[in-house]
Amino acid sequence: MGVCFISNFSSSLTFTLGIVLYLLSWKSGNGAEAFFLITNDWTTAIRLEEYEGFKSVSLIAFHVPLYTVQTLWHFQSGASDKNCPEKDVQIYFQYGSYPLISPYNESYPEQFYLHRSQLYTSVAHSNNVTIGTFVDNPRPGTWFAAAFIPKSTDSDKIQQKGFSKSCYYGMLVTVTSQAFQEIPELSLDREHKIQLGTAQSNSQVLYKYTLNSNIVSYTLIIKNCIIHANGTSETASSCPVIAYVQSENLPSKDSTHLNCTNSTGDCELGVPSPVVGKQTYLMIKVDSVLKNVTDVEFLLAFNLKSCQQFEFFLSPSPMFDSGMKFKYNLDFDQEDCILIDSLGRYRLAADDFSSIFLLPNISIVPPMPRVSNEVFVPDYRVLLTNFRLEEYQDIGGTLKIQLTISTHFLSNEKSRNQDAGVWMCLMKNALPGGSTVHSCLGGILINVNTSSEAARDATLYVPYPEPGVWNIGFTSRCYRKNNTGVYEVCNKIPMINFGVRLTKCVDTQCGRYGRCQEYMSGIHVFSTCDCFAGWRGYGCTDGTEANSDAVELTAVLLLTLSNLFFIPAVCLAAYKRFFLEALVYTYTMFFSTFYHACDSSKLYYYCMMKYEVLSFSDFYGSILSFWVTLIMLAKIPKMVKSFLHAMGFLALAIGVEYDRHSLWVFVVPATLGILAMVISWIVQCRKIRKCYPSKRHYLKHLIPGVILAGVGLIIFAFFETNDNYKYLHSAWHITVALSVVFLLPQREQKQDKTADSDTNGLLQGMENQAIVLGNEQVI
Numbered sequence: 001m002g003v004c005f006i007s008n009f010s011s012s013l014t015f016t017l018g019i020v021l022y023l024l025s026w027k028s029g030n031g032a033e034a035f036f037l038i039t040n041d042w043t044t045a046i047r048l049e050e051y052e053g054f055k056s057v058s059l060i061a062f063h064v065p066l067y068t069v070q071t072l073w074h075f076q077s078g079a080s081d082k083n084c085p086e087k088d089v090q091i092y093f094q095y096g097s098y099p100l101i102s103p104y105n106e107s108y109p110e111q112f113y114l115h116r117s118q119l120y121t122s123v124a125h126s127n128n129v130t131i132g133t134f135v136d137n138p139r140p141g142t143w144f145a146a147a148f149i150p151k152s153t154d155s156d157k158i159q160q161k162g163f164s165k166s167c168y169y170g171m172l173v174t175v176t177s178q179a180f181q182e183i184p185e186l187s188l189d190r191e192h193k194i195q196l197g198t199a200q201s202n203s204q205v206l207y208k209y210t211l212n213s214n215i216v217s218y219t220l221i222i223k224n225c226i227i228h229a230n231g232t233s234e235t236a237s238s239c240p241v242i243a244y245v246q247s248e249n250l251p252s253k254d255s256t257h258l259n260c261t262n263s264t265g266d267c268e269l270g271v272p273s274p275v276v277g278k279q280t281y282l283m284i285k286v287d288s289v290l291k292n293v294t295d296v297e298f299l300l301a302f303n304l305k306s307c308q309q310f311e312f313f314l315s316p317s318p319m320f321d322s323g324m325k326f327k328y329n330l331d332f333d334q335e336d337c338i339l340i341d342s343l344g345r346y347r348l349a350a351d352d353f354s355s356i357f358l359l360p361n362i363s364i365v366p367p368m369p370r371v372s373n374e375v376f377v378p379d380y381r382v383l384l385t386n387f388r389l390e391e392y393q394d395i396g397g398t399l400k401i402q403l404t405i406s407t408h409f410l411s412n413e414k415s416r417n418q419d420a421g422v423w424m425c426l427m428k429n430a431l432p433g434g435s436t437v438h439s440c441l442g443g444i445l446i447n448v449n450t451s452s453e454a455a456r457d458a459t460l461y462v463p464y465p466e467p468g469v470w471n472i473g474f475t476s477r478c479y480r481k482n483n484t485g486v487y488e489v490c491n492k493i494p495m496i497n498f499g500v501r502l503t504k505c506v507d508t509q510c511g512r513y514g515r516c517q518e519y520m521s522g523i524h525v526f527s528t529c530d531c532f533a534g535w536r537g538y539g540c541t542d543g544t545e546a547n548s549d550a551v552e553l554t555a556v557l558l559l560t561l562s563n564l565f566f567i568p569a570v571c572l573a574a575y576k577r578f579f580l581e582a583l584v585y586t587y588t589m590f591f592s593t594f595y596h597a598c599d600s601s602k603l604y605y606y607c608m609m610k611y612e613v614l615s616f617s618d619f620y621g622s623i624l625s626f627w628v629t630l631i632m633l634a635k636i637p638k639m640v641k642s643f644l645h646a647m648g649f650l651a652l653a654i655g656v657e658y659d660r661h662s663l664w665v666f667v668v669p670a671t672l673g674i675l676a677m678v679i680s681w682i683v684q685c686r687k688i689r690k691c692y693p694s695k696r697h698y699l700k701h702l703i704p705g706v707i708l709a710g711v712g713l714i715i716f717a718f719f720e721t722n723d724n725y726k727y728l729h730s731a732w733h734i735t736v737a738l739s740v741v742f743l744l745p746q747r748e749q750k751q752d753k754t755a756d757s758d759t760n761g762l763l764q765g766m767e768n769q770a771i772v773l774g775n776e777q778v779i
Contacts, residue, residue: 353397630673
């Protein structure tokens with residue numbers, strides 16, 4: 001399959017390399033023309049599976065370089081054989097983490113945060129035709145793609161291995177990126193003089209700058225604008241320029257922008273909670289509505305707002321319980337904030353996705369540390385802390401955030417007439433300030449208060465979280481009881497317990513109808529729920545297509561109890577002195593019963609042995625039953641039967657262990673057994689000069705037995721689906737078991753040892769008499 005893909009893919013790769021993406025007429029900050037680089041990143045062929053939940057997706061990762069203007073994603077899918085049916089391929093790709101997908105509208109558990117960064121979708125076809133998808137201004141870094149084949153209309157049918165050709169599907173992905181070679185960087189601690197023209201070649205500039213990790217907001221200022229027109233210069237009250245600001249990726253028309261064309265005085269753009277520690281891009285261009293203007297000259301400056309670093313907020317302190325008064329202006333929109341220490345990681349086990357994040361002063365006492373952090377949250381400042389999630393290591397789990405407001409606030413007389421609310425805002429790579437922490441635009445907001453018991457705690461889950469530094473901002477507000485619209489100074493500072501934890505699935509659980517499992521796709525490790533009984537979704541909470549518990553129990557009872565129809569065959573075989581065959585039928589009945597008790601339902605099950613042992617014994621016993629029945633029907637000497645039995649026991653054990661689902665494991669012994677039986681019957685017919693077995697035996701035993709066995713085989717091979725499996729497979733058990741009752745031959749006649757002795761004596765006497773008579777004649 002891979003060679004076929006590569007040969008077909010070479011032409012599309014040549015096409016990709018020949019593509020010239022549109023070039024923006026941008027000018028670098030120093031006046032030089034910008035240079036572009038084109039890079040390519042591609043994978044070897046990856047195998048695609050039909051969708052059965054996130055466990056069946058194929059994951060791949062790609063790197064997008066810095067300063068990328070546009071990427072072109074090429075998807076090419078094909079099959080292992082040209083006669084394989086054409087399939088659609090669903091592709092989800094996004095920046096930072098594994099795509100969160102729900103192709104059949106599966107619901108998610110409550111309290112799940114589902115927003116994703118730059119998530120895109122595409123559809124390819126398994127016809128070796130390349131499908132292209134453009135992404136403008138993508139974020140630099142690692143992008144992840146998840147691909148799978150949607151469920152087909154005949155996917156519910158159970159295909160017996162060997163009855164149809166096996167088809168395998170795969171896909172190649174190529175990512176072509178066009179990026180600037182370099183972008184000049186601005187210093188944030190000084191003013192910059194910028195001059196733009198109205199000609200296409202110098203009408204816009206692109207810069208980058210990086211904010212320190214303690215910046216909570218900043219203001220971009222354009223001032224002292226001078227317009228050059230018709231050979232004259234004049235200071236303008238408004239500056240005919242437009243500035244676009246974008247963090248991490250290059251700006252676009254949808255980015256935050258500042259239009260100074262109609263402004264008076266200094267033109268300012270306030271940016272609350274900007275991305276810190278990563279590059280921010282600024283594009284400035286001349287407004288095209290100007291007439292007779294040749295150049296625009298202005299100053300660019302930045303006004304930064306930072307957070308202070310304090311350590312006494314690390315844990316509950318008695319200073320907040322004292323009667324001291326704080327003098328401050330009660331302005332809930334101020335950006336004042338305090339940075340406390342970062343949360344440290346404590347790994348609970350050697351397993352993946354088993355970590356808690358704690359303040360550094362939390363005592364860790366084996367075997368289990370406290371899983372929450374206690375902090376007093378003032379109403380006049382924003383407290384900020386952070387924790388880091390690593391790429392590849394953490395993104396395959398679920399981030400759990402818990403917030404509880406302590407009853408400590410209610411137990412104090414000072415706060416008896418007040419209620420308190422606490423806001424917790426999470427932002428990745430940005431600091432939520434005073435105004436941002438309440439709205440939490442672009443972040444994750446959790447709010448608790450003391451007005452009711454139900455409102456005192458909250459929990460939020462983030463599946464497959466993006467890596468990076470996650471900043472947490474806390475602030476509080478107090479108000480008179482039953483009057484949430486009027487805020488006032490808190491008489492007692494509220495205390496909270498908050499927990500940050502990385503787990504598998506949903507608290508390592510998937511409810512009653514699923515199991516939490518870890519899977520690997522290439523080098524990518526992730527946890528997901530393996531749902532059963534028709535339940536779906538990330539936490540197996542979507543029951544729109546679920547089976548009832550009664551249906552699950554019915555399936556187990558049908559598939560197990562239907563094996564009891566082997567009891568008549570066992571009894572009849574023992575009665576007719578076919579003890580070996582009776583033992584084999586008993587073996588088959590026993591292991592088929594307990595195999596289906598273990599395999600039929602994941603809701604009601606009993607596994608008395610390892611699943612592999614039960615599976616092997618069930619398949620082995622089933623095929624062995626056919627073999628010994630056919631050999632029993634053959635008219636051959638006992639020594640030959642013993643040899644064929646031994647050969648069957650040994651050969652079938654190897655075949656079943658090698659591939660128990662293969663059609664040939666059944667066809668080969670069945671064909672050899674039928675040949676041995678038919679040949680022995682033909683030989684017997686020639687020996688006795690009449691039909692063997694008798695016509696009566698054909699009508700009363702062979703024909704009904706063959707019909708029952710044939711109906712069972714047809715049901716087993718062609719009509720079973722996932723929905724009717726419990727009924728039709730039970731019917732297969734019944735028909736095959738009853739067919740043995742009809743196929744068993746007549747009871748073997750026990751030889752009379754006395755008669756044999758008398759016969760031998762008679763023959764010996766006749767021989768002696770002949771000798772005596774001969775001697776008398778000689779005399």
